[in-house]
Amino acid sequence: MLAWTIYISFLGAAVLMFLPGRNPRPARIIALLAALGGLACAAAGVASCQRQGGPGELMRLVNVPWIRDLGIRYHLAADGISLVLVLLTGIAAVAGVLFSWNVEDRCREFFALYLALIGGVYGVFLSFDLFLLFVFYEVAIIPKYFLIAIWGSTNREYGAMKLALYSFVGSAMVLVGLIAAYVVSGARTFELEELAKVSFPATFQYWAFPLVFVGFAILAGLWPFHTWAPTGHVAAPTAASMLLAGVVMKLGAYGALRVAMTLFPAGLHYWQNTIAALAAVGIVYGALVALVQQDFKFVIGYSSVSHMGFVLLGMMTLSQIGLTGAVLQMFSHGIIAGLLFAVVGRMVYDRTHTRDLAQLQPMNLHQVLPFAAVTFVIAAAASMGLPGFSGFWAELQVLVGAWQTFPWFAVLAAAGILAGVAYTLRVVLKAFFAEGKVDPRDLPRLQPISLPERAGALLLLATTLIVGLWPGPLLGLIIPALNSPLMQPLCKGAAP
């Protein structure tokens, strides 16, 4: 069932490619149906996982030989961590379509590329053969480039090119590392579980680990390789920046966790403190830069760098609680960042045609677009990590884990949270609340928030609130997965 998330998305993309006519309406509906179908398959997958051996067992979906001579297999499977991210992808995909309802220009191609991207993302989260994972990873990057270059806004060629170049450099590093692992292991297989059993020579791991880890983590916004993220987010059309921050950055974090950290424990051990330091710097740096931005979307772009720092810091704690927090943060940030970008890009920018906070402030948007203001305020509260929202549980567990492993980074991260409060509050005030009284006649006349926008916002708001008030079900997927034989070494400090 779960494998159908991939097939439905690619099928939808193919149908849209060959759809006759210029009418955007059928294209939108097909895209929405495909996204909903993916979400339904993801939800069914989670449900069937509870019925079968539970999230600690690997759910085997397909395992057939693909390129026999090289030992490459078409192997799809899922554990609790994959399931959480597949669910995130499903929710983000549906919301993204709803927030792209107003795309008129080459609508069919837009949604076709969009669905191809989603299909690639599902594929990465479900691949247990590393070569297959890499192929899906590349499949996800290409539509990304076109979505930004064709439908983007400010500096779109630059943003798209920068994103593509960073991604390809990262992929090249990953590919070199994977091939080296294939050769050195001598096992003639790309199976994750097989390679994880191989104990690679320590000297090999010392350079292979950073190669693969950083190769993936570039896409997760690891400081100082994060610079593609803000420009890419700003240039992208709304749905693409929602997916970019919401899902694509998770690809990087997921790859770093699933591949680099699982295969090379000795290398991980060796580089643990360095990467944790980079992550902690990223948390504070992203927050401080966000504090001084004038462009509404740049604030959210840098905030993503800061929040992804929590994911990386949590992974580096190598404790069960820290890793749980990291995976939950991937989910939570995916939802919250999607929501923030939706408000900025779709609800505000598409109507006002400006993202300059100085120009937005006199519009007193909380009166003109009350729905957007309420959505943004709740999303901002969630982004600050206030209790009652999903981000709270994630950052809480990352902080506890970090405190046990490296207390000073935990203090730094806590300072980052505080800076996060400051920039979030600043942007709420500047974007929606004018100084002093505004004459109602001076307010701009803007289109009211449409039904698809409301539906998308409610979907994301409900998700972050439900997880925030009742994190049990997601934790029930993540924690058993971390206790599985594959992940268990990571929770025990990954001693070589």
Next chain:
Amino acid sequence: MNSIPILSILTFLPLAGGTLAALLGPERQKLGRNLAFAASLLTLAAAIGLWAVFDNSRGGLQFVESAAWVPSLGIDYHLGVDGLGLLMVLLSALIVPFALLASWRIQENPKLYFSLVLFLESGLMGTFTAQNFIHWFLFWELSLIPAFFLIKIWGGPRRTSAAYQFFVYTMLGSVAMLAAFLAMYAATDAATRTFDFSQLSQLAQGGGLFAGHTSLATAVFAGVFLGLAVKVPLVPFHTWLPAAYTEAPTGTAMLLTGAMSKMGVYGFLRILLPVFPAQMRALETPLLWLAVATIVFPAAAAFAQKDLKRMVAYSSINHLGYCLLGIFAAVKLTGPDAGQANEKAAALNGVILQMFNHGLTASALFYFVGLIELRGGGLRGLDDFGGLRRAAPVFCGLMGITLFASLGLPGLNGFPGEFLIFKGVVPLAWPAAAVSTLGLLLTAVFLLTILQRVFSGPLPGRWSGWPDLTTGERWAVLPVIALIFALGLFPQLLTGLSNPAVLQIMKLF
């Protein structure tokens, strides 16, 4: 234990009422307002019902509700009230309708204003009933957001910076407090990890909380202390307060001082005393003198103000200073040589009485100042008025009673709390008590100054048509005035509830 989850109802009733009102269409402002007010009255009725069935003779938690929430982190949904919690619940439930009546005639989006106040009430109820840190923290933070927007949208001319300052200061404290609790959680053995207040205090008593980590214990204590001290506030963490209280609209200022400031004092009693008694003891002398500073300096500052609202704001800090004085003095002579139990019990009872009574009087004072501002066309300077006694005798009489209650006149409700605090503190820490009397003196002087400048002297011609209290205003303030007398004459109404709780708390440190 009980079949009706009355504490959950109390917590979520305002939230539900507020949400319902907020979801009404923008053109149905009046309906939303009335709906929200009805929800606040229902909450008050539920709180009074809780009081009626509460068993006075027992000291521990009652109406306990407990359910697993996030088992992997040891977090439970755990509610319960003792006498202290009950009094705070009653106070909040009383202040909210009073504050809503004070805001009855706001022009801009009244429906939203009333909903936000109800959200804030849920935050208060949750804070005063939660028995698990995370659960408590959720509601602690929940109350912050509505307060921020109440100041930001409906506040005075400098509302933006006041709201921002208020929020960032409080968040600074909250983040420090959260980080401290997480550090404590991370440092505890996996077997005994907990966020539960009573389990934490048992661990602290058994020495299991910080075995061998003295410096960590101090850091954790400092974080929690900061979070609570900002909220109360304790000098020197008070600088956000005058701007926030002054810029806030009247109803919000009533809530901030009447109920929200009590969250901080409540935290001192519920968390700091039971969980960190050793750290409190080690710092007892500097803390005592900070409390003295909180009493004396704001009183002096209030004396120097020309703006009535700022005066009341500063006097609010001063009055909460007595609470902190009582708490810090009670820390003394604890542990192995725990003598003077009577004095400590007196001081802590005084603290709880003072919390309740200050909540009533201070919100009533803000209410009157708000009325003056409304009638004076935005003016609220000390020297803008005079002789109003002749134009509006009822107004001045009732405000005068409130002023006298605030300065601690025997027979009115301000007296028993301060009396008990001093009765306890004098034998425990007489120098601090002696200096604090300076604060009492200054308070008397500036409150009487208000009385004199605003109500006596010649009536300026422009105020000759000053309207007296309307019938509606009389009804709004009547319950509070009645309570001022009742609780002044029969303080045992409060001590009957607070004393068992105090005896229970004293067992913990």
